[in-house]
Amino acid sequence: MLVLAASDKGGTGRSVTSANLAYQRSLDGDDVCFLDFDFGSPTAAAVFDLPDGVHRAEGCGLHSYLQGRTGEPLRIDVWSRxxxxxxxxxxxGSGRLVLLPGDRTGGEFLTTEENRHRLVDLVxxxxxxxxxxxxxxxxxxxYAVDLLLTATSPHAGLGRLExxxxxxxxxxxxHVMAAAELAYGSQGLVHAGTAMGHQPDVLSGSIRFVRAAVPDLESPLWSQxxxxxxxxxxxxxxxxEELAAGRGxxxxxxxxxxxxxxxxxxxxxxxxxEDVYDRGIARNETWQAMKDLAQRLTIDTFWGQW
Amino acid sequence: MSGLGTTSGPVLACGEVHTCLLPTSDAVDERAAEQLLRLRTDEPVRLSRHPSRYAVSPGLLTGVDCWMPSVTGTRSRAVGTVTARAAIVEGRVLQSSAYFSAPACGPDRRQSWGHYLVRPGCLIPVGRLPVRSVAEGFLAGPRQNELDIGPIAESLTARISRHRILDLSPPLTTADTSLRWTATPAAGGKETSVLFTKADDGLRTVELRLPHATTPAAAAGLCEDLALHDWLLTTVAYKLDGLQAGYEDSRLLKVLCSLVDHLLHLWMPLSRVDRTLHTAWEELDENSGYSRQWNALAQRIRDQLVLRAVRSRSELLTSD
Structure with a gap:
């Protein structure tokens, strides 16, 4: 399954949350690969605590691969490195967890047919x-979003992949308005995807939202x-909540x-x-929310068009 | 094509085999395999049904004119074509193989393409070929600007994987392997020898010394067979590694059943290897105990399944 993590703006916890999801799924025994397509500011290596990851990826990371500068992008085995x-x-009982880092100097580039072919072959x-x-x-x-959107359209190479x-x-x-705009706006995923050959209802059925850093007013954090x-x-x-409901x-x-x-x-x-139970630095609610989210990726009742 | 070590024949053959699970939920039938492997319209896909179902594509040629790999840094140029073919074993495993052979020396000047095209699958050196250095360099992995035939094999795998009849939902996750091989004629009077090395990232290297007059195609066939069985053993051993008997039944069963359904029946060494080369596999098997390990793994899977069946039956009886 291909899980595409997008966000309206920076600083939404997209990278850190999706890295945590990858980690949770691999704890559950799934073999997981994390591809850092955050062109320009790859952060996954830092989240997985791979200090030399960014440095090693120079010239052989995902950008270099997509642009044909290297035959095979660098892979880093997270568990061992x-x-x-x-x-x-x-x-x-855990599965594999592998990171394909992006190069720091990659930056954005135009989506060409060639990039798309290379992406399809890699995936x-x-x-x-x-x-x-x-x-x-x-x-x-x-561009990263456009590249994936084209490659996953029904008649392109990755259309058959869930x-x-x-x-x-x-x-x-x-953030709520921008997220709605990113999904359903005139320049958004569904519109752009439809133009690229996606079925609008299928595509919109495969989009779900993750609210990050949500203050829970009943938690002890806010008791004072x-x-x-x-x-x-x-x-x-x-x-x-009303605004979000109004925007779909x-x-x-x-x-x-x-x-x-x-x-x-x-x-x-x-x-x-360990952060939750031994050291007591992270909250159980966060750990549980990440776990639930990781599970829901494969629970079909959470997905589809209503 | 003339064999290794014969007077007008090649002195070196090199190749690379990529092995992976065909990305589909179930094994494909003969017709689908044929459709996947129809890489050329002018030549048919060859099918064989015994002792296992096997389909192989016609050979495709890729023209190259480049520096040969070398460990010593000696620059030698070769021109010609690399042969590539893909095969599907029992509708389940996809192998892509690229190989070439090379004579000890060639004309001192580069000839026109016509000269090279009459010898398909042959790379002809411009001048002399430093055979040892090229063979070692090839196994060590090509450096920048040197001939790398891995992508030629990989592009066949990629081309077949893109085919629309594949549903892209394999029943189990498996890692691909690449096996890089070189073959030179065995020294006078000596028997066949084989040196097999496993490196990280699914890379294997095989250094072969084969009987005189062995054709490069037969050597490639032997290596495809080695690659298939090494991949099977690696995959099954990896799947069983760390699979604890205490796992919840559904998860354990899922893994065991997928192995039984898709992989256990594929073990059949030497079924398509030239008879003169059987000693190569026998030597490897003797030293590494591949068959013994495979039998033990297969038996373990079957025992686990039987135990589970017995246990669930006794649970049913006690619950009554």
């Missing part, structure tokens, strides 16, 4: 080896706020809400069970 102390011992090769391919796409209607889009956004007015603040925040939350990204289309997590505010990293 990570410096994250809790990850070094690969848990029994077909990887999907024999991995049951999940996570693709972290640059923010907005980027693919699911996750649109990440933060829980603010601007004054009554006036509490009431105001409640109203905001309510107003946002209401609860029915939300795959998960990831609560505001202090650890992720400080550091983009994988949240491990």
């Amino acid at each position: 990570t410096e994250h102390p809790a990850l070094r011992d690969r848990p029994a 077909l090769r990887l999907q024999r080896e991995f049951s999940f391919l996570f693709v972290d796409l640059s923010a907005g209607r980027s 693919n699911r889009w996750l649109v990440f956004h933060r829980w603010t007015r601007q 706020v004054s009554p006036a603040q509490y009431v105001w925040m409640r109203q905001c939350d309510q107003a946002l 990204i209401g609860k029915a289309r939300v795959l998960a809400s990831i609560p505001l997590e202090p650890v992720l505010q400080w550091q983009e990293r994988l949240i491990t069970d």
Whole structure:
């Protein structure tokens, strides 16, 4: 399955959340590959704690591969190369977890037929080896998004592959509007996809939203706020919910809400069970939300057109 | 084509075989295999049904004019064509193979293409060919600007994988392997020898010394057979590695059943290898115990399934 992680803007927790999803699925025994298509600012190597990842990818990362400068993009086995102390011992029963990093100097480029062929060949090769391919796409209607949108259209090479889009956004007015625009706007995924040969209802049935860094007003984090603040925040939350529903990204289309997590505010990293249970630095709710989200990727009742 | 070590024949043959699971949920039938392998309109796909179903595409030629790989840094240029073919084993495993052979020396000047095209699958050196250095360089992996035939094989795999009749949902995830091989004629009086090495990232190298007059196509056939069985063993061993008996039944069963349904019946070494080359496999098998390991793995899978059946039956009886 191809999981395409898109976001309206930067700073939505797209990279860090999708890396956590990849990690969760591999803990469950799935063989997982993470492709960093965040052209210009690849961050996955940092999230997986691979300090030399960006450096090693220079000239042989995904951009170089797509542009034909290298025959085979660099692969980094996360379990064996990570410096994250809790990850070094690969848990029994876990699947493979491999990162294909992007080159730092890659930047954006025009989508050509040649790029698309190379992408299709790469994905077909990887999907024999991995049951999940996570693709972290640059923010907005980027070239990376267009490239994947064309390649996954029914008559292109990846049309037969099951693919699911996750649109990440933060829980603010601007982000909600921008996320709706990215999915359904006149320049959005569904419109652009239809022009590229996608069936609009099928495509929109394969798009779900992930709300990131959502403040949960009932959590202890907010227990110190004054009554006036509490009431105001409640109203905001309510107003946002109405706004989202009005723009077509209401609860029915939300795959998960990831609560505001202090650890992720400080550091983009994988949240491990050790962080939650032994060290007590990350919140159980976050860990659980990531786990649920990872599971829902393959639960069909969460997907499809309503 | 004349054989290795004969007076007018080649002194070196090199190739690369890529092996992978055909990306489809179920094995394809003979007709579909034929359709997938119809890479040329002027030549048919060859099919064989015994001892297992096997389909092989017509050979495709790729013209090359480039520096040969070398470990010593000696620059030698060769011109000619590389042969590539793809095969589907039991409708389930896809192999792409690219190979060439080369004589010890050729004309001192580059000739017109016509000169090279009459010898398909042959790379003719401009001047002398430093055979040892090229063979070692080939196995070590080509450096920049040197001949790399891996992509020729890979492009066949990619071309077939793009075919619309494949549903792209394989029943199990498996890693591809590439096997790079070189063959030179065995020194006078010596028997066949084979040196098999496994490296990371699914790369294997095989250094062969074969009887005089072995054709490059027969050597490629032997290596395709080695690659297939190495891939099968690697895949099944990997799937069973870390598969704990304490796993929830559904998950364990899914893995075991997919192995039984799709891979266990494919083990059939030497079914299409030239009789004179059987000793190569026998030597390898003797040293590495491939067949013994395969039998043990296959038996383990069957035992696990039987145990599970017994257990679920006794659970049913006690619940009554």
